[in-house]
Amino acid sequence: MTHHIGAQKGDIAETVLMPGDPLRAKWAAETFLNDVKCINEIRGMLGFTGMWKGNRVTIHGSGMGMPSLSIYAHELINEYDVQNLIRIGSTGSMQHHVGIRDVVIAMTASSISTPSAGVFKEVNFAPCADYGLLSQAVTAAQAKGSNVHVGNIYSSDVFYDERPDLNEMMTRHGVLAVEMEAAELYNLAARFGRKALAVMTVSDHLLTGDAIPADERQSSFGEMVEIALEAAFPN
Numbered sequence: 001m002t003h004h005i006g007a008q009k010g011d012i013a014e015t016v017l018m019p020g021d022p023l024r025a026k027w028a029a030e031t032f033l034n035d036v037k038c039i040n041e042i043r044g045m046l047g048f049t050g051m052w053k054g055n056r057v058t059i060h061g062s063g064m065g066m067p068s069l070s071i072y073a074h075e076l077i078n079e080y081d082v083q084n085l086i087r088i089g090s091t092g093s094m095q096h097h098v099g100i101r102d103v104v105i106a107m108t109a110s111s112i113s114t115p116s117a118g119v120f121k122e123v124n125f126a127p128c129a130d131y132g133l134l135s136q137a138v139t140a141a142q143a144k145g146s147n148v149h150v151g152n153i154y155s156s157d158v159f160y161d162e163r164p165d166l167n168e169m170m171t172r173h174g175v176l177a178v179e180m181e182a183a184e185l186y187n188l189a190a191r192f193g194r195k196a197l198a199v200m201t202v203s204d205h206l207l208t209g210d211a212i213p214a215d216e217r218q219s220s221f222g223e224m225v226e227i228a229l230e231a232a233f234p235n
């Protein structure tokens with residue numbers, strides 16, 4: 001048990017899928033896993049461990065933003081010896097060719113700052129995905145016929161952005177989409193020698209204003225959950 005996770009050692013699998021929303025963790029566990037057990041409820045940040053095609057997996061919320069994710073990822077890595085961390089998130093498209101409901105897989109994640117800025121100091125560290133997980137996710141997405149995009153994303157510290165010039169610059173440099181956690185997830189995986197990936201569903205479009213209707217959001221996220229599971233446990 002840690003400050004923020006009520007699970008006993010051994011309750012958490014080596015592979016953890018991390019949505020920002022704890023209720024998405026509940027939905028994904030109940031939808032995709034068998035023999036599901038709730039392993040954390042502290043602060044309502046729900047976590048569940050179960051089985052997927054014979055493989056043990058945990059799905060645990062990260063909360064919104066890099067400071068929140070960093071607490072959970074830190075404890076999962078250092079207290080529960082988690083080896084593979086895969087974010088399953090929603091994201092806002094920054095490119096016309098990336099449509100709502102498409103899947104974005106983050107090869108790298110740009111940021112203005114992350115909770116690791118004080119560690120890296122003058123180093124402009126480039127957070128990157130684990131290549132094995134990335135290539136397995138791409139294979140899984142292509143096999144499903146998903147509209148999948150792989151590239152740079154923007155991990156922002158704010159949802160309500162007062163600097164439209166930043167989004168414009170990201171778009172001009174080919175950044176696919178914006179979210180709020182992946183860069184620090186990749187930093188922590190690098191620091192502690194673990195594997196990380198972020199797979200996201202486009203829920204909103206910053207250029208067109210399109211959005212998945214509220215009542216369809218949860219069900220639209222199934223494709224990315226399956227891609228994440230297939231990336232973690234390829235045949």
Ligand SMILES: O=P(O)(O)O[C@H]1O[C@H](CO)[C@@H](O)[C@H]1O
Nearest residue numbers: 019020021064089090179180
């Ligand atoms: O849907 P999740 O995984 O929470 O991801 C995105 O949604 C939240 C903002 O609404 C941020 O956490 C952002 O990264």
Ligand SMILES: O=c1cc[nH]c(=O)[nH]1
Nearest residue numbers: 090091092178179204
């Ligand atoms: O526009 C969006 C959509 C999801 N997540 C974000 O951070 N921004």
